[in-house]
Amino acid sequence: MAEQQDRQDLVDQIGGDVLAAGVGLLLPIPGVGVLTERAVRRVRAETERRRSVALKAAERVSGMTREEIGERIGHDPRFLSLVTRVLHAAGMNGHDGTLKAMGVALGRAAADPGRVDEAELVLTVLSDLTxxxxxxxxxxxxxxxxxxxxxxxxxxxxxxxxxxxxxxxxxxxxxxxxxxxxxxxxxxxxxxxxxxxxxxxxxxxxxxxxxxxx
Known part of the structure; x- marks a missing residue:
């Protein structure tokens, strides 16, 4: 059940608005002012933008919509790790070229499930390359x-x-x-x-x- 919920959470992230996980935890800290709230919003917006960069590349290469890629996760648990890597890397790596390349690897695997293992390896080495x-x-x-x-x-x-x-x-x-x-x-x-x-x-x-x- 937990694994199924994890897959559904990723489907929801890909199909809808992708938010920076955990950023909202900064808001309740005592003394947080308007400036910090603005900074948090900027972090969220930038994280969404980065994830969108990768996911758009995956859509283009696979010929699938974002929703269809999300549904693939629901039907094939092997994609859970792939998409988790991409979404996490998007929050850590600000280089659009690398993010697009990761999206390409994800998109190729989405279009051809036989390339999942290859995509895992590529995503591992791409995650922090500039x-x-x-x-x-x-x-x-x-x-x-x-x-x-x-x-x-x-x-x-x-x-x-x-x-x-x-x-x-x-x-x-x-x-x-x-x-x-x-x-x-x-x-x-x-x-x-x-x-x-x-x-x-x-x-x-x-x-x-x-x-x-x-």
Missing amino acids: EHHARVLLLLSADPPAISGTALVWTMHLLEVSADLPTRVVSLLVATLVARGLAEATTGFGGGNVYSITTLGRDVLAVLQEYVID
Whole structure:
């Protein structure tokens, strides 16, 4: 019964107004004034907007209405986890491109239930990725620039130079991609690390490229 109610709650969220869960708890705190109430309304509005971004992408890709996607949850409990991930990520990730990419993964699974497991994996790795992660992933998907006709491999230094981002930021982005299984680090000639994109990274990149990468 509890699981059935959870599915119905998600159906209601998708089919109607999607509100930021728990935000209203801020209002009863003693001393909360008009300014805080306005801030809460803005948080709610922004969360609704983000969730709408993802769900609109899911509608477009699946060819289904939001209500039909909601009904799919009611008939197939496997979608409960997928939609929960999307709605949660929308509250945490403000990058529209990533949210749209998550919506694409959800929409593909809604249209073809055989892709549910694939969507689970994609949503897991997409949840906190930004356009900067996508930029580095795109670099790793291409051959490194050659110097004097000599083919190179992707080293951290070469990525830092090519990504046009602060050095410290690039190292953190690469570490995240490796941790997510989207890139791998191996020991190259001379003992230094070289980096390459994984098969999973290419799959995720294919989803991201439509929305995140110019």
